[in-house]
Amino acid sequence: MVDIASRVYNHKWKIDPIVRSLIDTDFYKLLMCQSVFRNKPDTDVTFSLINRTTSIRLADLIDEGELREQLDHIRTLRLGRGESTWLRGNMFYGKRQMFRPDFMEWFENLQLPPYHLEKRDGQYELTFEGKWPEVMLWEIPALAVLMELRSRAVLNRMRRFELKVLYARAMTKLWEKVERLQKIDGLKVADFGTRRRHSFLWQDWCVQALQEGLGEAFVGTSNCLIAMNRDMEAIGTNAHELPMIYAALADSDEELRQAPYKVLADWHEEHSGNLRIILPDTYGTENFLKHAPDWLTTWTGIRIDSGDPVEGAETAIRWWQERGEDPTQKLVIFSDGLDVAKIEELHARFAGRVKVSFGWGTLLTNDFRGLVPDDALAPFSLVCKAVSANGRPTVKLSDNPNKALGPADEVARYKRVFELGPQKAMDVIV
Amino acid sequence: MVDIASRVYNHKWKIDPIVRSLIDTDFYKLLMCQSVFRNKPDTDVTFSLINRTTSIRLADLIDEGELREQLDHIRTLRLGRGESTWLRGNMFYGKRQMFRPDFMEWFENLQLPPYHLEKRDGQYELTFEGKWPEVMLWEIPALAVLMELRSRAVLNRMRRFELKVLYARAMTKLWEKVERLQKIDGLKVADFGTRRRHSFLWQDWCVQALQEGLGEAFVGTSNCLIAMNRDMEAIGTNAHELPMIYAALADSDEELRQAPYKVLADWHEEHSGNLRIILPDTYGTENFLKHAPDWLTTWTGIRIDSGDPVEGAETAIRWWQERGEDPTQKLVIFSDGLDVAKIEELHARFAGRVKVSFGWGTLLTNDFRGLVPDDALAPFSLVCKAVSANGRPTVKLSDNPNKALGPADEVARYKRVFELGPQKAMDVIV
Numbered sequence: 001m002v003d004i005a006s007r008v009y010n011h012k013w014k015i016d017p018i019v020r021s022l023i024d025t026d027f028y029k030l031l032m033c034q035s036v037f038r039n040k041p042d043t044d045v046t047f048s049l050i051n052r053t054t055s056i057r058l059a060d061l062i063d064e065g066e067l068r069e070q071l072d073h074i075r076t077l078r079l080g081r082g083e084s085t086w087l088r089g090n091m092f093y094g095k096r097q098m099f100r101p102d103f104m105e106w107f108e109n110l111q112l113p114p115y116h117l118e119k120r121d122g123q124y125e126l127t128f129e130g131k132w133p134e135v136m137l138w139e140i141p142a143l144a145v146l147m148e149l150r151s152r153a154v155l156n157r158m159r160r161f162e163l164k165v166l167y168a169r170a171m172t173k174l175w176e177k178v179e180r181l182q183k184i185d186g187l188k189v190a191d192f193g194t195r196r197r198h199s200f201l202w203q204d205w206c207v208q209a210l211q212e213g214l215g216e217a218f219v220g221t222s223n224c225l226i227a228m229n230r231d232m233e234a235i236g237t238n239a240h241e242l243p244m245i246y247a248a249l250a251d252s253d254e255e256l257r258q259a260p261y262k263v264l265a266d267w268h269e270e271h272s273g274n275l276r277i278i279l280p281d282t283y284g285t286e287n288f289l290k291h292a293p294d295w296l297t298t299w300t301g302i303r304i305d306s307g308d309p310v311e312g313a314e315t316a317i318r319w320w321q322e323r324g325e326d327p328t329q330k331l332v333i334f335s336d337g338l339d340v341a342k343i344e345e346l347h348a349r350f351a352g353r354v355k356v357s358f359g360w361g362t363l364l365t366n367d368f369r370g371l372v373p374d375d376a377l378a379p380f381s382l383v384c385k386a387v388s389a390n391g392r393p394t395v396k397l398s399d400n401p402n403k404a405l406g407p408a409d410e411v412a413r414y415k416r417v418f419e420l421g422p423q424k425a426m427d428v429i430v
Numbered sequence: 431m432v433d434i435a436s437r438v439y440n441h442k443w444k445i446d447p448i449v450r451s452l453i454d455t456d457f458y459k460l461l462m463c464q465s466v467f468r469n470k471p472d473t474d475v476t477f478s479l480i481n482r483t484t485s486i487r488l489a490d491l492i493d494e495g496e497l498r499e500q501l502d503h504i505r506t507l508r509l510g511r512g513e514s515t516w517l518r519g520n521m522f523y524g525k526r527q528m529f530r531p532d533f534m535e536w537f538e539n540l541q542l543p544p545y546h547l548e549k550r551d552g553q554y555e556l557t558f559e560g561k562w563p564e565v566m567l568w569e570i571p572a573l574a575v576l577m578e579l580r581s582r583a584v585l586n587r588m589r590r591f592e593l594k595v596l597y598a599r600a601m602t603k604l605w606e607k608v609e610r611l612q613k614i615d616g617l618k619v620a621d622f623g624t625r626r627r628h629s630f631l632w633q634d635w636c637v638q639a640l641q642e643g644l645g646e647a648f649v650g651t652s653n654c655l656i657a658m659n660r661d662m663e664a665i666g667t668n669a670h671e672l673p674m675i676y677a678a679l680a681d682s683d684e685e686l687r688q689a690p691y692k693v694l695a696d697w698h699e700e701h702s703g704n705l706r707i708i709l710p711d712t713y714g715t716e717n718f719l720k721h722a723p724d725w726l727t728t729w730t731g732i733r734i735d736s737g738d739p740v741e742g743a744e745t746a747i748r749w750w751q752e753r754g755e756d757p758t759q760k761l762v763i764f765s766d767g768l769d770v771a772k773i774e775e776l777h778a779r780f781a782g783r784v785k786v787s788f789g790w791g792t793l794l795t796n797d798f799r800g801l802v803p804d805d806a807l808a809p810f811s812l813v814c815k816a817v818s819a820n821g822r823p824t825v826k827l828s829d830n831p832n833k834a835l836g837p838a839d840e841v842a843r844y845k846r847v848f849e850l851g852p853q854k855a856m857d858v859i860v
Binding site for chain 1: 638
């Protein structure tokens with residue numbers, strides 16, 4: 001029996017909105033936003049979309065009008081009362097009232113700032129300018145919108161049962177991964193797949209499938225909305241935009257050298273326990289650890305997000321040992337380009353030597369590889385990054401030169417300041 | 431948004447009925463029923479359930495109370511007004527008013543007769559006794575109920591996403607078959623899978639998937655309810671119960687010898703065109719064709735339902751040639767234990783030499799092989815057959831001795847009368 005009111009209501013929408021909530025975003029964005037709101041609220045920043053997979057001509061695939069409608073819809077969103085209550089009242093990482101009243105009040109009144117959109121060479125130039133705490137909240141929804149519009153462009157050509165079977169195959173594919181992961185003793189894995197998901201509904205499905213299939217081994221999702229709806233842990237700590245913007249704001253080489261530590265000093269004041277996770281690779285992990293202040297060695301763990309993950313983890317283990325820490329008590333979170341085989345390999349190598357955890361992203365929530373002709377639904381490498389702060393360009397070096405960002409002269413200066421040696425280039429799949 | 435009224439309504443059902451309509455049955459049952467209603471309305475018959483796969487202990491798997499509830503529910507069913515209208519008004523095989531007013535009036539007032547149910551040795555003894563036109567309509571719903579209760583017994587142990595993925599895998603499996611069949615030029619295939627389907631909803635899904643995936647190559651379904659709901663052709667002609675009961679009623683060996691032809695003579699009077707399909711194997715195809723009257727050679731085609739299908743079709747082709755008919759104008763319908771590989775093989779061999787068509791049954795609507803542990807959802811060989819008529823036992827010989835039925839002495843007599851030579855035994859999978 002069709003519920004007539006529901007059907008009429010659904011057809012009243014002029015569009016099918018991709019992002020329907022301001023908390024359909026990564027939890028660490030909100031943690032960082034609160035930190036920025038306190039420490040650097042007036043910094044002017046620009047975030048910009050970057051499609052590293054230039055063979056995918058997004059502006060040919062996605063209609064500009066539809067893209068604008070989706071982005072405009074996001075600008076109509078406000079934090080909902082229930083969402084606000086959840087953020088204010090929930091316990092995150094064992095802590096109540098993680099979000100301060102002044103931040104929550106600001107967030108409750110927030111509208112995302114305007115965007116700038118142009119087409120160039122088959123790609124979209126999409127930028128966001130304004131105060132850092134506002135602009136930074138565009139990153140995740142902007143990526144999710146582009147990823148899902150691209151999915152829709154491909155799905156639009158398919159018939160009803162083709163679609164049924166496509167999702168049947170994707171579900172089967174995911175469940176085969178679940179069945180392999182079930183065999184890993186002591187596994188800890190979280191969903192980090194919001195930004196490059198196939199679609200919101202698909203991410204929601206994947207998360208629920210992992211919840212049933214992996215039980216305790218599935219520790220939560222980075223997506224706040226899904227965490228709230230499905231009554232799970234929201235997961236995440238901090239990201240590259242903090243050191244990138246702190247670094248851009250530095251007035252001298254010496255300040256630049258200290259910027260990554262200054263970020264974590266501010267973080268140290270605010271957070272404890274599992275939120276104290278070092279992200280060391282922004283300007284090269286090795287140099288970062290070498291010059292790190294001793295208080296950083298007491299932090300809970302490290303997140304490995306670029307370069308060879310085995311090398312990254314081994315470097316961290318050596319560093320803890322050299323500084324007199326017991327690596328078996330430290331947490332290593334792998335979060336770069338993971339899929340099941342890589343998770344199996346890393347777990348086998350590091351379980352017992354450190355506490356191991358995995359932030360599984362794009363190949364959890366968007367692995368439609370091989371399921372349609374021409375692999376037209378394969379994930380690709382789309383990012384939305386801070387490109388300038390108070391008029392100065394930002395730079396990211398990373399442990400993989402293929403992930404580096406910034407103008408050439410600035411990259412050269414950063415390499416000199418951070419004593420970056422030769423790096424191994426690795427393919428960036430997602 | 432939950433439709434509260436729908437939810438409450440759904441929960442009001444004491445059971446989830448498996449068969450919800452008297453036309454959730456094979457079309458040929460209704461065609462035969464009308465013929466029986468005219469020619470042998472007062473014959474007393476007994477139909478009985480026979481599980482040829484004795485390793486599956488149905489009485490251990492299926493609760494007797496639940497089975498009774500389902501069978502009792504079927505006895506509450508009456509032909510619906512829309513169903514009656516569809517049967518009365520629809521065009522079947524190009525003919526309007528296929529069902530006569532007197533038959534329709536009888537059918538509109540029909541309640542299925544009582545059943546007898548006992549447990550013995552881990553199996554159910556389920557029998558139906560009464561007038562032939564009534565009792566015969568129990569066969570298909572009784573089988574569908576037992577098959578689906580067995581499915582439910584296995585599915586009851588599974589969790590939500592396990593179920594999701596089970597159906598995702600089954601859908602994928604079916605679609606892979608569709609993709610193979612799409613490559614066969616000139617294919618004609620129909621759904622014959624009602625009786626041993628996994629479930630009603632699954633059959634309905636399969637039929638719709640074939641409709642989209644195969645287009646014109648999918649010529650219809652034997653299930654009247656699905657044909658009505660999905661606006662397709664209802665497919666089917668006649669079955670073994672006609673010669674079996676005509677034979678049981680024969681008073682002499684000579685009458686017995688003529689019984690299979692008498693069935694088709696009655697049929698010949700009533701039907702033309704694509705409904706004139708010979709089912710020759712009840713007492714051995716070779717002898718049947720050898721002694722067949724000449725008017726049978728003018729019939730549209732033949733259905734091969736047991737034995738080696740290649741041999742069966744070659745025998746038919748030789749027979750037509752010997753009788754001066756052009757085999758390329760004749761229809762051969764294969765309907766025994768088909769799956770994609772067999773369809774491909776038979777089509778490759780016979781397309782062009784005859785008109786080829788396939789009645790695809792259990793491995794269309796119930797192929798869950800390999801999808802759960804211990805293959806607990808694999809289809810099995812359950813039948814419901816006429817076992818006596820006016821107190822005399824029925825006999826079926828078939829072109830495969832593993833499909834033979836009846837008491838040993840009667841089987842011996844039939845073999846003698848029908849001059850049955852040595853037969854090749856073949857596994858009966860479904």
